Amino acid sequence: MVIGAGIVIGNIFGFVRVAVTAYYLGTHAKADELAVAISPIDTLNQMLINTMVFAFVPMLMLREGAERAALFRTASRIFAYIFGSLTAIIVLTAPLLIRVLAPGLLPEQHIVAANILRITSLSTLAAGSTAICSALLFTQRRFGPSAFNQAVLNIFTIAGAIFLWKMVGIYGFAIGYTVGAFVQFLVVYFPARGIAGPAAARLESTPWKELLAKPGAFIVFAGLISLNVIVTRAHATEAGSGMAAAFEYCMRCVNVVIAYLVSPVSNSLLPEIARLGAKKRSREAVRIIEKTVLLVAGAAVAACIGGIVLRKPVIALLFERGNFTAESTLMVSGVFLGFAPSIVGWSLLEITSRSLFALNRPWLPLGAAAIPVLFNLVFSAAMRASGYTQPQYIGLGASCGLLLAFIVLLGMAHGLRKRFDGEGPVAGERETELVGAG
Secondary structure, eight states: OHHHHHHHHHHHHHHHHHHHHHHHHTTSHHHHHHHHHHHHHHHHHHHHHHHHHHHHHHHHHTOOHHHHHHHHHHHHHHHHHHHHHHHHHHHHTHHHHHHHHOTTSOHHHHHHHHHHHHHHHHHHHHHHHHHHHHHHHHHTTOOHHHHTHHHHHHHHHHHHHHHHHHHHTTHHHHHHHHHHHHHHHHHHHHHHHHHHOSOOOOOSSOOHHHHHHHHHHHHHHHHHHHHHHHHHHHHHHHHOTTHHHHHHHHHHHHHHHHHHHHHHHHHHHHHHHHHHHHTTOHHHHHHHHHHHHHHHHHHHHHHHHHHHHHHHHHHHHHHOSTTOOHHHHHHHHHHHHHHTTHHHHHHHHHHHHHHHHHTTOTHHHHHHHHHHHHHHHHHHHHHHHHTOOOGGGTTHHHHHHHHHHHHHHHHHHHHHHHHHTTTHHHHHHHHHHHHHHO
């Protein structure tokens, strides 16, 4: 209930944040500068948080007392160096990154976007450290400090935009976002430090492989999925002024739907999948995955159709005020037409992939995650060469790539079930029968 409340409140303030952005910037060139700089960092931070929590909660749960605290301190120290180095690299290479992320921006826009990227990149150190503290808090079932992470970020971004607009203009968004990230870190740091207790002896041998390999698989998967969005945003900058911003408004709408389709289902499904896998009942686990995918597919298709039908009035209701004009509504609704089908492929790919991770089959989702970005690269290049730069084509490559990846992954998962025939469930059932007979 606490995590659910955090998701709801975070999304409410997320829409307010986008509405404030629409009011001040609309779909003008300045909106593109903000979108191409702050959105990749926002995606990176969420990716780090989800990965660290997903990887470290099970690791910490396997340890107790001083051993758990020692692992927490060791992980905090190692990943602080990693996150700090990542932040430094982004700061130093910001102009080059902007040229890659937004090839269609004008040279004068590159300067502003690079500065925004530098400011927001400082939040990555805070976000990564927040994730590790949250993992420790979750082991004690203390969800409150972490549940409202997105809400805190959005509130401070809104405050920075409103109160700093007259002084620093568009940079107020970036300053507010970064301050919010460090505030959230302090919110989780002090209760986590209270659980860990005073500094004690470190681990006798650092489990490097466990600390780096397990989060590494998750972060590669999430990175490939995020890269699909980055390719689409880069393509949007080449389609004309305001297109990147229009795509960003669509992303906000799509992300909310995907969050509600994926999070509740995966949070309840993964423990069951892991339990069945541990009991050598993998065929039964794959059958449950397929049934769940079928149910979610119905909801995703309904959400996609509803979004397409109601896109214009909903977008106008949410964003059309200030510098976000009726022309902006038409532009965003056009982009949404091509990107809305990603609701189906993205949500189903996420649920299937997370389930296979829980079943200890990480290579299947890792292979499938490369399909959307490769398809999107080819599709975007073909659209540019053919001169199709209309809004509805911008997100179509991402949507088709995600759907194709899900179909491939589902086929591989179904192949697993056939491979398990006569092994998993049967062996488990026989073992249970023998124990009962004994």
